[in-house]
Amino acid sequence: MRVISVRELNLFYGKQQALHDINLDVDSHAITALIGPSGCGKSTFLRTLNRMNDSIAHTKITGSVKVFDEDIYSPQVDVEGLRKRIGMVFQHPNPFPKSIYDNITYGPKLHGLTDRDQLDEIVENSLKAAALWEEVKDVLKKPATGLSGGQQQRLCIARALAVQPQILLMDEPTSALDPISTAKIEELLENLKATYTIVIVTHNMQQAARISDKTAFFLNGVLVEVDETSTIFQNPADKRTEDYITGRFG
Numbered sequence: 001m002r003v004i005s006v007r008e009l010n011l012f013y014g015k016q017q018a019l020h021d022i023n024l025d026v027d028s029h030a031i032t033a034l035i036g037p038s039g040c041g042k043s044t045f046l047r048t049l050n051r052m053n054d055s056i057a058h059t060k061i062t063g064s065v066k067v068f069d070e071d072i073y074s075p076q077v078d079v080e081g082l083r084k085r086i087g088m089v090f091q092h093p094n095p096f097p098k099s100i101y102d103n104i105t106y107g108p109k110l111h112g113l114t115d116r117d118q119l120d121e122i123v124e125n126s127l128k129a130a131a132l133w134e135e136v137k138d139v140l141k142k143p144a145t146g147l148s149g150g151q152q153q154r155l156c157i158a159r160a161l162a163v164q165p166q167i168l169l170m171d172e173p174t175s176a177l178d179p180i181s182t183a184k185i186e187e188l189l190e191n192l193k194a195t196y197t198i199v200i201v202t203h204n205m206q207q208a209a210r211i212s213d214k215t216a217f218f219l220n221g222v223l224v225e226v227d228e229t230s231t232i233f234q235n236p237a238d239k240r241t242e243d244y245i246t247g248r249f250g
């Protein structure tokens, strides 16, 4: 099933056009990887999917982004509600300077949940889903900032899951992590896709090849090609994709 449908999307930072006529569909319960050289517009595109670009001054968008058939740029859209449905995890783990427990309950409390038992359950379920529960279950009241980088990133994933999103956007979630933490998060994403739809920006082509079902290749703000990941890496249709994945540039 198609969850996100982007049509003729253009994005301008002031006079500079960063995205040109993007058309892309994202399937449910799959991992879609966005790859391409630095500055090609991957992060900009990712931010358009939950309106994170709203907070950047002088940004203009044309075209449409539909999530579950709803145009997310229509004036009636409740942006806070939208971001509850479409969670985001960033490149550098950014836990709040609070306890592990309070990091997870922050979102649910913001949305009005106060029942202690329900909050406890959310903490346990989210940490289990993010494969962190066993490591932290006895130190839930300790500061999140005391965790390792890889644990902090899994905590940020758990925090995103705590408000029960339908879609997870991830902007290079492992680029600041060591290989063991990266492997743990990749394994985690494989498991999460049974429940969530995931769109991930990655600089690491092997990572895209390992974990994603579909891969979209961006170059200079243009979506050059999107296809099954195996096709993109073994038999791309466009010469520019082939040049990039074989390391001829970027």
Ligand SMILES: Nc1ncnc2c1ncn2[C@@H]1O[C@H](COP(=O)(O)OP(=O)(O)OP(=O)(O)O)[C@@H](O)[C@H]1O
Pocket: 013, 018, 036, 037, 038, 039, 040, 041, 042, 043, 044, 045, 056, 203
């Ligand atoms: N907040 C901003 N204001 C103005 N221009 C921006 C802003 N963010 C990005 N850009 C420009 O838009 C273009 C695309 O940048 P973007 O960060 O989306 O690329 P990227 O592919 O994610 O790059 P990287 O892999 O280096 O993170 C670049 O030319 C960049 O300079």
